[in-house]
Amino acid sequence: MNKLKSISEVSKILELSDPKTNKPLNHTLRYWEKEFKIIQPKKINNRRYYSSDQVEIIKMIKFLLKNKGLTISGVKKILNYGVNKLDAYDSHSLKAEYYKKNLKVKSKLLLEKINNIKKYGKKNSS
Secondary structure (H helix, E strand, O other): OOOOEEHHHHHHHOOOEOOOOOOEOHHHHHHHHHHOOOOOOEEEOOEEEEOHHHHHHHHHHHHHHHHOOOOHHHHHHHHHHOHHHHOOOOOOOHHHHHHHHHHHHHHHHHHHHHHHHHHHHHHHHO
């Protein structure tokens, strides 16, 4: 089953939060929703919920805007032409670079979990 995520959960996944208050910047997602017609969350009781496919699209949009420095119109062109679907096998492509960054983040999280397990195990063994 495809679990839906709330707008705040998606903001946390994308690390879109105010650095001072740590509150999720949901307005950014609502703005992107207006700009990119491809983002269409389900609205239940006037609340937005995103599927995992939608979250992946939003991750790609954030990557292109924030990491690659593209403009909104530039990202729209890429999404409209389906470039992100066509260049997955080119090691210098946008999607390949996105996957590399995504893999690095996941690897770092996994390494942190392993280190926490090691620490936890050491504390209990003494």
